[in-house]
Amino acid sequence: MRYKNLNIGAGGCGERSEYMAQIVSRLMTSKNTARKSRARQVASSKAFRRSVLGLAGLSVIYGAATSAEPLITQTRGTYGTPGVIDMPTAEVFNDGYVGMSSMFWGAGSRHNISFQISPRLTGVFRYTSIDDGYLDGTDDQYYDRSFDLHYQILGESDTWPALAIGLRDFVGTGIYSGEYIVATKALRPNLTVTGGLGWGRLGSKGGIGSPFGSRPVFDIGNGGETNSMQWFKGEAAPFFGVEWSPRQNLMLKAEYSSDNIDYEQQAGNVTRKSSLNFGADYRISETMSASVYSLYGDSVGFQFNMVLDPKGTAYPSGLERAPLPVRPRPNPNVDMAAWSQAWTAEPDAPPVLRESVATALAKEGIYLERMGLTGERVEIRIRNDRFGAMPQAIGRSARILSRALPASVDTFVITPTSDGLPLSSVTFKRGDIERYENSASSEIKSAALITDSREAEMLEGVTIDDQFPRFQWSVGPGLKLHIFDPESPLLGDLTARLNMRYDIAPGWNISTQVSQKIIGNLDKSKAPSDETSLHRVRSDNYLYERNGDLTVDRLTVANYSHPLPNIYTRVSAGLLETMYGGVSAEALWKPVGSRLAFGAEVNWVKQRDYDQRFSFLDYDTVTGHISTYYEHNSGYSARLDVGRYLAGDVGATLELAREFAHGWRFGVFATKTNLSSDEFGDGSFDKGITLTIPMETLLGSPTTKTVHSELRPFSSDGGAKVNVQGRLYEKVREGQEPALNDEWGRFWR
Amino acid sequence: MIRKTAMMALVLATALGACSSSSETATGPGTMVLATGKSLVGRLWGGGTPPEKASDLEIAAAALAKSETPMMLANLDDGPTFLISRTDRNGPISTYLSSSYQSASFEQGLLHATRGFGRDMMSAQANALLPAILRASAEPVTGTHVFRYLDGESVEQELRLTCTVRNAGPQQLALLGQSAPTTQMVEHCDMGDNTYVENLYWVTSGRILSARQWVAPGAPHLVTRVLRFE
Numbered sequence: 013m014r015y016k017n018l019n020i021g022a023g024g025c026g027e028r029s030e031y032m033a034q035i036v037s038r039l040m041t042s043k044n045t046a047r048k049s050r051a052r053q054v055a056s057s058k059a060f061r062r063s064v065l066g067l068a069g070l071s072v073i074y075g076a077a078t079s080a081e082p083l084i085t086q087t088r089g090t091y092g093t094p095g096v097i098d099m100p101t102a103e104v105f106n107d108g109y110v111g112m113s114s115m116f117w118g119a120g121s122r123h124n125i126s127f128q129i130s131p132r133l134t135g136v137f138r139y140t141s142i143d144d145g146y147l148d149g150t151d152d153q154y155y156d157r158s159f160d161l162h163y164q165i166l167g168e169s170d171t172w173p174a175l176a177i178g179l180r181d182f183v184g185t186g187i188y189s190g191e192y193i194v195a196t197k198a199l200r201p202n203l204t205v206t207g208g209l210g211w212g213r214l215g216s217k218g219g220i221g222s223p224f225g226s227r228p229v230f231d232i233g234n235g236g237e238t239n240s241m242q243w244f245k246g247e248a249a250p251f252f253g254v255e256w257s258p259r260q261n262l263m264l265k266a267e268y269s270s271d272n273i274d275y276e277q278q279a280g281n282v283t284r285k286s287s288l289n290f291g292a293d294y295r296i297s298e299t300m301s302a303s304v305y306s307l308y309g310d311s312v313g314f315q316f317n318m319v320l321d322p323k324g325t326a327y328p329s330g331l332e333r334a335p336l337p338v339r340p341r342p343n344p345n346v347d348m349a350a351w352s353q354a355w356t357a358e359p360d361a362p363p364v365l366r367e368s369v370a371t372a373l374a375k376e377g378i379y380l381e382r383m384g385l386t387g388e389r390v391e392i393r394i395r396n397d398r399f400g401a402m403p404q405a406i407g408r409s410a411r412i413l414s415r416a417l418p419a420s421v422d423t424f425v426i427t428p429t430s431d432g433l434p435l436s437s438v439t440f441k442r443g444d445i446e447r448y449e450n451s452a453s454s455e456i457k458s459a460a461l462i463t464d465s466r467e468a469e470m471l472e473g474v475t476i477d478d479q480f481p482r483f484q485w486s487v488g489p490g491l492k493l494h495i496f497d498p499e500s501p502l503l504g505d506l507t508a509r510l511n512m513r514y515d516i517a518p519g520w521n522i523s524t525q526v527s528q529k530i531i532g533n534l535d536k537s538k539a540p541s542d543e544t545s546l547h548r549v550r551s552d553n554y555l556y557e558r559n560g561d562l563t564v565d566r567l568t569v570a571n572y573s574h575p576l577p578n579i580y581t582r583v584s585a586g587l588l589e590t591m592y593g594g595v596s597a598e599a600l601w602k603p604v605g606s607r608l609a610f611g612a613e614v615n616w617v618k619q620r621d622y623d624q625r626f627s628f629l630d631y632d633t634v635t636g637h638i639s640t641y642y643e644h645n646s647g648y649s650a651r652l653d654v655g656r657y658l659a660g661d662v663g664a665t666l667e668l669a670r671e672f673a674h675g676w677r678f679g680v681f682a683t684k685t686n687l688s689s690d691e692f693g694d695g696s697f698d699k700g701i702t703l704t705i706p707m708e709t710l711l712g713s714p715t716t717k718t719v720h721s722e723l724r725p726f727s728s729d730g731g732a733k734v735n736v737q738g739r740l741y742e743k744v745r746e747g748q749e750p751a752l753n754d755e756w757g758r759f760w761r
Numbered sequence: 762m763i764r765k766t767a768m769m770a771l772v773l774a775t776a777l778g779a780c781s782s783s784s785e786t787a788t789g790p791g792t793m794v795l796a797t798g799k800s801l802v803g804r805l806w807g808g809g810t811p812p813e814k815a816s817d818l819e820i821a822a823a824a825l826a827k828s829e830t831p832m833m834l835a836n837l838d839d840g841p842t843f844l845i846s847r848t849d850r851n852g853p854i855s856t857y858l859s860s861s862y863q864s865a866s867f868e869q870g871l872l873h874a875t876r877g878f879g880r881d882m883m884s885a886q887a888n889a890l891l892p893a894i895l896r897a898s899a900e901p902v903t904g905t906h907v908f909r910y911l912d913g914e915s916v917e918q919e920l921r922l923t924c925t926v927r928n929a930g931p932q933q934l935a936l937l938g939q940s941a942p943t944t945q946m947v948e949h950c951d952m953g954d955n956t957y958v959e960n961l962y963w964v965t966s967g968r969i970l971s972a973r974q975w976v977a978p979g980a981p982h983l984v985t986r987v988l989r990f991e
Contacts, residue, residue, distance in 0.1 A: 327879040328911040329977070334864035334876035337849035337856040401915065450854045450866065450873055450884050452909055453917050672914050757917030760883060761876070 092124025096253030118311030173197035219247030285309035353387035384471030400708035432519035435747025437468030505532030529560025683731030698731035700724035870969025880980035
């Protein structure tokens with residue numbers, strides 16, 4: 013299966029992730045190859061990106077300010093945005109950057125995930141704990157979640173500084189709420205100065221007036237609303253900062269803070285004795301750094317930062333084995349006999365050829381499902397089980413066909429499949445494969461024809477015997493995580509996970525996943541404290557989390573079909589996810605070259621019993637959505653679902669995402685239904701961010717696995733969807749444009 | 762030290778790994794190639810004929826005796842030596858494969874592509890320069906050398922560089938215990954920003970006997986020595 017949705021999606025901020033150990037090991041490995049380069053060797057890929065993309069590229073992005081360059085930084089402040097310490101700067105991170113940081117000081121801790129969503133827009137999701145918080149009236153830690161947005165309005169030019177505005181903690185309970193406008197200038201390559209004006213919490217000390225009127229009080233209500241009526245209102249106070257890098261890997265910082273740290277002072281663990289903060293930032297490796305701070309003259313702070321830069325993978329051309337070279341056909345003038353079609357008369361020839369192609373493909377991790385063969389044409393259906401990019405599987409298949417088949421076979425039609433579903437067909441002339449093996453990948457792309465499989469396939473293919481029925485199983489470790497919950501920050505179970513899959517025939521499969529808890533504290537998951545008039549379709553997730561023994565996470569039988577050109581269908585039945593079982597049916601209309609697609613899905617589901625075995629509870633419902641998908645050039649995409657959700661509410665979900673050519677994908681989503689904020693409960697409306705990472709970019713070795721996470725600051729029962737695996741859109745788009753085009757550079761890899 | 766930590770982490774990761782009914786991921790030979798080992802590069806460049814590693818001579822002798830195919834000894838900067846033998850030919854381009862399934866493709870000794878090194882050359886073009894290198898042109902020759910590689914997002918990037926090939930004079934090359942008279946050709950490609958690509962070729966009788974060629978950004982150079990010509 014190409015796409016795995018690992019999201020729990022229920023209760024607090026659920027997130028499940030796999031392959032943590034491999035991720036850690038990748039992050040700990042500095043880029044050794046770059047380090048070993050000699051002095052005279054060409055500079056690292058970052059310099060290349062700049063020189064290759066050229067200033068022409070930058071001026072397209074930055075429009076009128078053609079001489080302005082984005083002021084890019086590697087360091088972050090304590091809030092996760094580009095910053096000095098507590099104060100922000102006008103810098104941005106590298107496009108596509110994802111980073112995590114954890115900061116600890118006398119008053120508590122802050123944990124940030126930072127995203128450079130686009131070249132100028134930075135977003136931060138934050139989870140903090142304040143010791144002895146008084147806000148909920150108890151003596152416990154006070155946990156808070158917040159979001160920031162930071163936008164660089166102007167890049168830096170020779171004379172002018174970079175300019176940015178930001179909204180800090182603009183959705184939620186407002187502990188850190190503030191807005192700012194800030195300017196930063198690099199006086200020298202290693203010396204940067206910053207000055208700005210802050211409102212809200214950033215204007216709480218040393219205010220110089222209220223330029224836009226007074227700041228209204230924010231009615232938190234159920235949380236989850238933006239505090240837009242407060243933005244840039246109230247006292248404004250200046251702040252300043254200096255960052256100096258006396259030597260490589262070390263940065264010294266000083267700032268004059270306009271934050272009065274009211275909440276932290278009232279909690280009693282810190283006293284504001286000074287407006288000056290000092291810090292030192294040490295870069296341990298390309299991906300890790302650590303900082304030490306002296307804060308407000310009263311406290312010491314420590315911060316650890318880690319970077320995941322999807323554009324900086326260590327092995328851009330992979331570590332997999334070299335492909336088999338194309339074998340060109342002999343010159344027909346010299347060896348006419350080799351080109352004859354006499355071989356088609358021999359009854360043994362096609363099975364022998366099928367066998368040799370199947371064997372050669374299998375060695376590459378590609379499985380031949382069907383082959384049609386005449387004297388002049390071959391059509392194969394392949395299942396890519398190895399390579400993260402479909403074009404690579406197609407390219408390797410074309411190479412093998414060039415080696416295995418008699419010279420007369422002149423046309424290759426390669427159809428990648430997923431769960432038996434033909435995704436598209438790519439047609440080549442063999443002569444082009446021979447001619448373009450050693451040239452730019454764009455040459456073979458222009459020569460290829462990508463169409464719907466129902467248009468391209470003409471032959472009646474033979475299904476390869478040993479492919480169906482097929483049984484596979486795997487056992488491995490798994491993680492069930494429950495994080496960012498205000499009641500309990502980090503809960504998780506280490507599980508042993510058994511996956512089994514039985515492919516009955518092309519398009520039909522039965523698959524299951526069973527987990528057994530080994531060790532963990534997920535059973536300490538608490539009941540939600542809020543009242544709700546809705547049926548608890550998701551908020552009683554804690555009852556499921558308490559059961560870890562032999563849980564059947566999923567057991568479904570599914571059928572995939574491509575009945576008409578551009579139309580794909582799916583029907584799944586069984587235990588669809590942890591909390592629900594039933595029947596799910598889906599249809600998708602997506603022409604091969606189209607950026608627009610439409611889908612419809614209907615689910616009839618019954619809530620499963622808490623032990624996650626084979627019994628059900630009383631609640632059942634019908635959910636369904638009509639979906640519109642749009643994928644734009646340069647990786648931005650949008651998706652709109654309109655329909656009925658698990659609690660019976662009706663509304664719409666909008667998701668906006670950005671996907672890099674390599675498959676890393678960041679998204680943000682929000683759902684609005686006909687529930688009022690009060691009915692909805694905590695959070696007011698469902699919202700969150702998504703992050704999808706193809707494992708191949710982290711590991712280097714080829715694999716089709718991806719990690720998909722959804723982070724929600726609040727989770728509730730409104731706007732909840734059934735978490736069905738194997739939905740059509742993600743499956744189908746992998747084998748069509750624009751995904752094929754984005755990854756076509758790997759065709760000859 | 763960082764590498765040790767990384768290796769330990771990798772071992773830990775493998776220990777936590779899964780077992781299954783079908784093998785899925787293929788681990789690459791990249792880590793092996795990147796391991797430290799004694800380099801023969803320095804020896805190639807020495808003025809005289811310093812002794813080569815006995816193991817290299819043994820590898821070479823055994824391989825030459827075993828088969829008739831064209832082959833070369835190769836290594837990445839500072840890396841261990843490995844043998845590559847020709848397996849295929851498409852027009853002017855010949856592909857050589859190592860026992861750990863890494864490959865390099867050449868046109869008469871000029872590097873056209875590599876595979877399996879983590880940072881590879883996807884393809885290249887140097888039609889204007891190759892004849893000048895092979896004939897050890899006394900006069901400098903300038904032309905375009907195109908390099909293609911995959912960037913961090915696996916998007917193919919193209920570098921079109923203006924390169925000049927210069928004759929650096931005769932040089933005795935120590936190869937397999939013998940000394941071969943060659944002419945050293947230096948190809949210099951300016952990239953601006955104080956960076957450049959430099960390839961070295963040792964040519965004899967119209968053929969490239971040995972070379973040190975740039976592969977891709979951030980990657981070590983590939984050093985080759987021909988054992989048997991095509």
